[in-house]
Amino acid sequence: MHKEILKDIGEKELINRLGKFMPKNQVLDDCALIKTKNDSLLVNNDSLVENIHFNDITISPQDLGWKAVVSNISDLVSSGSKRTIGITISLILPPETEWVWVEELYRGINKALKKYGGIILGGDCSSGKQKTISITALGIQGELKLLRNACKPGEIILTTGIHGLSKLGFMVQNQITFGNDIFLSKKIISKSIEHFCRPKITQNFLKNLIKSRSNKKIKRIGCTDSSDGLFQALQDLAIASDCKAIINYEKIPKDKDWPEGDKWDEYYFFGGEDYQLVFSLPKKWANKLSKLDKNIKEIGFFTKGKGSIEFKDHKKNNILNNSPFKHF
Amino acid sequence: MHKEILKDIGEKELINRLGKFMPKNQVLDDCALIKTKNDSLLVNNDSLVENIHFNDITISPQDLGWKAVVSNISDLVSSGSKRTIGITISLILPPETEWVWVEELYRGINKALKKYGGIILGGDCSSGKQKTISITALGIQGELKLLRNACKPGEIILTTGIHGLSKLGFMVQNQITFGNDIFLSKKIISKSIEHFCRPKITQNFLKNLIKSRSNKKIKRIGCTDSSDGLFQALQDLAIASDCKAIINYEKIPKDKDWPEGDKWDEYYFFGGEDYQLVFSLPKKWANKLSKLDKNIKEIGFFTKGKGSIEFKDHKKNNILNNSPFKHF
Numbered sequence: 001m002h003k004e005i006l007k008d009i010g011e012k013e014l015i016n017r018l019g020k021f022m023p024k025n026q027v028l029d030d031c032a033l034i035k036t037k038n039d040s041l042l043v044n045n046d047s048l049v050e051n052i053h054f055n056d057i058t059i060s061p062q063d064l065g066w067k068a069v070v071s072n073i074s075d076l077v078s079s080g081s082k083r084t085i086g087i088t089i090s091l092i093l094p095p096e097t098e099w100v101w102v103e104e105l106y107r108g109i110n111k112a113l114k115k116y117g118g119i120i121l122g123g124d125c126s127s128g129k130q131k132t133i134s135i136t137a138l139g140i141q142g143e144l145k146l147l148r149n150a151c152k153p154g155e156i157i158l159t160t161g162i163h164g165l166s167k168l169g170f171m172v173q174n175q176i177t178f179g180n181d182i183f184l185s186k187k188i189i190s191k192s193i194e195h196f197c198r199p200k201i202t203q204n205f206l207k208n209l210i211k212s213r214s215n216k217k218i219k220r221i222g223c224t225d226s227s228d229g230l231f232q233a234l235q236d237l238a239i240a241s242d243c244k245a246i247i248n249y250e251k252i253p254k255d256k257d258w259p260e261g262d263k264w265d266e267y268y269f270f271g272g273e274d275y276q277l278v279f280s281l282p283k284k285w286a287n288k289l290s291k292l293d294k295n296i297k298e299i300g301f302f303t304k305g306k307g308s309i310e311f312k313d314h315k316k317n318n319i320l321n322n323s324p325f326k327h328f
Numbered sequence: 329m330h331k332e333i334l335k336d337i338g339e340k341e342l343i344n345r346l347g348k349f350m351p352k353n354q355v356l357d358d359c360a361l362i363k364t365k366n367d368s369l370l371v372n373n374d375s376l377v378e379n380i381h382f383n384d385i386t387i388s389p390q391d392l393g394w395k396a397v398v399s400n401i402s403d404l405v406s407s408g409s410k411r412t413i414g415i416t417i418s419l420i421l422p423p424e425t426e427w428v429w430v431e432e433l434y435r436g437i438n439k440a441l442k443k444y445g446g447i448i449l450g451g452d453c454s455s456g457k458q459k460t461i462s463i464t465a466l467g468i469q470g471e472l473k474l475l476r477n478a479c480k481p482g483e484i485i486l487t488t489g490i491h492g493l494s495k496l497g498f499m500v501q502n503q504i505t506f507g508n509d510i511f512l513s514k515k516i517i518s519k520s521i522e523h524f525c526r527p528k529i530t531q532n533f534l535k536n537l538i539k540s541r542s543n544k545k546i547k548r549i550g551c552t553d554s555s556d557g558l559f560q561a562l563q564d565l566a567i568a569s570d571c572k573a574i575i576n577y578e579k580i581p582k583d584k585d586w587p588e589g590d591k592w593d594e595y596y597f598f599g600g601e602d603y604q605l606v607f608s609l610p611k612k613w614a615n616k617l618s619k620l621d622k623n624i625k626e627i628g629f630f631t632k633g634k635g636s637i638e639f640k641d642h643k644k645n646n647i648l649n650n651s652p653f654k655h656f
Contacts, residue, residue, distance in 0.1 A: 029476050029568075030552055031370040031407035033469060038366055042359040043449055045416040045464060049456040079359035088373040090418075090462050121371055128377040130457050134418050136373060136464040141361060148357050224358055240357075 006102070006127075007095035014125060017099075018091075021106045022120045032121035034085055040141040041085070044075040050131040058173035061101045063197040064133070065108025067273075070199050071227060072137035073116050074275040077201060078225040080146035081139030084118035088136045092128035105133070116201055142206055144213075144221055146279065151222030151241035156286035157300040160202040160277045160293070162253050163230045164264070167271025169196025178259075188257035199275045204293070212288035222302075223279035231269040231319075233278040234309050244305030249316045253297040265319050334430070334455075335423035342453060345427075346419075349434045350448045360449035362413055368469040369413070372403040378459040386501035389429045391525040392461070393436025395601075398527050399555060400465035401444050402603040406553040408474035409467030410534060412446035416464045420456035433461070444529055470534055472541075472549055474607065479550030479569035483608035485628040486618065488530040490581050491558045492592070495599025497524025506587075516585035527603045532621070540616035550630075551607035559597040559647075561606040562637050572633030577644045581625040593647050 006014060048054055048068050059067070073084055089109065093102070113119060118137070151157075169192035171178075178184065209221070222241055226233040238245045258264060280302055281289065290296045300312070311317045334342060376382055376396050387395070401412055417437070421430070441447060446465070479485075497520035499506075506512065537549070550569050554561040566573045586592060608630055609617065618624045628640070639645050 029407065030403040031372045031409070031467070033407075033473075034369040034371060036364040036367060036369060039364060041362040041364060041369070043362060043416055043464070043466065044359040045418050045450060045452060045462075047418045047420060047452065047454050047462065049420055049454050052455050075358040079357065079361075081359070088371055088464060090373050090375045090464075092375060092377055092460060122373060124373060124375065126375050126377050127380050128458055128460065132420060132456065132460060134373075134375065134462040136371070136416060136418075138371065139359070145361075 004099040005095065006093055006097045006099065009099060018123060018125060021110065022122070032086075032088065034121070034138065042076050042079050042081045042139040042141050043136065044072055044079075045134070045136045046072050046075065047132060047134040058170060059197055061104035062108035062111075065105040066112040066198055067108075068133045068135050069109050069112035069116070070201055070275060071273075072135045073112075073118070074201055074225045074227060076137055076139035077205060078146055078223050078277055080142050080144050080206065080221075082142030082206060083140045084116060085138040085140065086119040086121040087113070087138070088121050089123035090134040091123065091125040092130070092132040093125065094129060094131065095127055097131065143219070144206065144209060145219060146221050146223035148222065148224050148236050148240035150220040151237050151243060151280040151302050153243045153302050153304045154282070155222070155280035155302050156283055156298050157234070157245060157247070157278070157280050157302060158286055158290065158296055158298050159226070159230070159253065160205060161274070161295045162255050163226060163274045163276060164258065164268035164271045165192045165195035165255060166199060166273040167267045168192035169194070170273075182259050184259070185257045188255055191255065195274065199273065201275060202277060202295070205277060208289060208292045212285055212292055214284060214288070215282070218282075221279055221281065223277055226274050226276045226278050227272060229270045229272040230274075230276075230278065231309070232272070237278065237280065238302075238309060239307035241302070242307050243302045244307070245300055245309045246303055246312055247300040247309060248312045250313070251297060251299050253299075262318070265316075269319055332427040333423065334421055334425045334427065337427060346451060346453060349438065350450070360414075360416065362449070362466065370404050370407050370409045370467040370469050371464065372400055372407075373462070373464045374400050374403065375460060375462040386498060387525055389432035390436035390439075393433040394440040394526055395436075396461045396463050397437050397440035397444070398529055398603060399601075400463045401440075401446070402529055402553045402555060404465055404467035405529060405533060406474055406551050406605055408470045408472050408534065408549075410470030411468045412444060413466040413468065414447040414449040415441070415466070416449050417451035418462040419451065419453040420458070420460040421453065422457060422459065423455055425459065471547070472534065472537060473547060474549050474551035476550065476552050476564050476568035478548040479565050479571060479608040479630050481571045481630050481632045482610070483550070483630050484611055484614035484626050485562070485573055485575070485606070485608050485630060486614055486624055486626050487554070487558070487581065488533060488605045488621070489602070489623045490583050491554060491602045491604060492586065492596035492599045493520045493523035493583060494527060494601040495595045496520035497522070498601075510587050512587070513585045516583055519583065523602065527601065529603060530605060530623070533605060536617060536620045540613055540620055542612060542616070543610070546610075549607055549609065551605055554602050554604045554606050555600060557598045557600040558602075558606065559637070560600070565606065565608065566630070566637060567635035569630070570635050571630045572635070573628055573637045574631055574640055575628040575637060576640045578641070579625060579627050581627075590646070593644075597647055
């Protein structure tokens with residue numbers, strides 16, 4: 001069966017078709033219009049490039065659309081966004097791209113927006129060699145500002161969930177084999193593919209954060225997401241906040257079927273794309289919050305010192321010598 | 329001399345360097361924060377792809393940075409933005425890109441922002457095969473809404489200036505020859521390069537529009553910019569507003585040294601990237617405005633009928649048979 005490709009459709013008809021993915025009341029114009037009510041807005045921008053961030057073998061276009069939205073909304077949430085207004089989508093696609101690929105991408109985008117809120121505000125499409133999805137997401141700042149530079153010595157470091165599964169999912173999709181000494185259960189394999197292809201955003205995080213706060217004067221929290229891996233997230237917090245993160249390896253939440261060994265520590269800390277939140281809170285607040293949400297785990301604390309990471313168990317400090325997530 | 333390339337710099341250091349192009353009070357975080365005061369915001373998104381929209385032969389990185397900003401701000405102005413808040417920049421660059429290229433690009437970006445207002449709100453950078461600059465611009469909606477679908481039968485069609493020069497500049501930069509029967513003055517050649525490499529935005533347009541308005545009840549004006557060419561702009565207005573544009577070829581403002589002939593009509597109407605505004609107004613308002621700004625010219629009028637374009641001089645209707653600006 002001959003599949004329709006973009007070159008056959010032509011630019012005018014393509015823009016016309018893309019317009020149909022937008023909400024009915026939205027007019028395709030030079031700009032999108034957003035009404036605000038004395039709100040502060042959060043803006044985030046993220047690009048996914050073919051063969052750098054994704055390829056047709058490891059992820060379907062529908063999953064890719066979902067993931068592109070999640071990666072942007074995760075950045076909004078990790079800054080304290082209480083509601084996503086919407087996204088603009090800038091696509092670059094080779095003329096040989098099949099139209100069904102674009103449809104599937106938008107299906108994934110719209111599924112994620114339906115789940116996490118927000119609409120398509122606009123977008124454009126250009127021809128190019130590599131498929132590229134560049135999304136700009138807009139959200140409304142809630143009452144707590146979540147910033148990389150707001151961690152303080154003495155605060156407890158927490159994370160909303162398990163890391164490394166997305167990296168494992170990526171490797172499974174690439175049919176990488178792990179050697180005979182490694183046993184991976186069916187459960188962890190399907191879970192890891194799910195984490196890689198359809199990552200989730202921790203919902204109710206901000207609500208629970210506010211609910212568990214006893215000191216209403218605190219308006220700024222140190223936080224980021226682990227899109228580039230747990231290690232990178234910790235390092236970004238430590239450097240921006242200029243304090244030292246002491247990590248308790250034993251407390252790191254792992255999947256119960258996660259294998260042991262240096263290689264698996266590396267996948268865990270440098271894998272990326274897990275979209276968990278990594279943040280710090282005063283002890284009392286941290287305790288209250290982890291009772292409200294059982295997935296939230298304490299993994300260490302911040303102390304005075306140069307912006308850096310140290311493991312409580314010194315033998316584990318060799319993890320730090322591994323090279324982080326690298327795109328260039 | 330060995331020039332430093334991105335691959336040698338590495339991702340972390342690169343992000344660090346890019347952060348230095350941002351205003352001092354701006355913190356590099358997951359999101360940028362914008363304070364609004366009951367304003368409505370305009371959002372626009374535009375990507376420039378190497379070998380589709382630009383190449384290293386025809387335009388310098390500094391000019392490219394300027395042009396990327398102008399193309400986005402032009403979209404904001406053509407929607408009625410009274411002030412540009414800022415832009416986010418998403419770069420995709422091959423690892424072999426020289427650092428000096430990035431610096432020059434940002435120099436051009438910052439020059440255009442200094443001239444037309446707005447700051448760099450944030451951005452990211454990924455590796456990829458083709459240089460791509462994707463900008464999202466945010467502006468504040470002024471009291472007049474400029475929309476493609478707000479033209480009305482009986483209104484005069486106007487444009488803020490001359491078209492075709494950018495296309496000529498592009499051809500000159502590509503060393504295209506025009507045949508012995510065509511004489512191009514030094515003046516039009518340097519002007520066309522200027523239009524292609526350093527396009528300008530019509531300033532004070534909105535102020536003059538409001539100044540010349542006698543009926544304060546009119547809040548919506550039919551308008552778009554000619555980034556994809558005058559013909560495309562007229563067609564977008566006619567189709568979105570569902571009325572027929574009658575164009576008076578004799579009134580089209582041309583550079584005094586612009587050659588005659590079918591080919592040159594084609595360059596004029598389909599060239600693109602002139603960033604002039606194309607809009608329609610009631611007769612009285614149109615007259616008043618063109619007295620305030622001598623560059624603004626009446627070029628025709630809208631009448632009842634199917635969304636389409638017709639030339640008053642029927643011999644000129646063959647222009648319509650030429651194929652429009654095409655990227656796919």
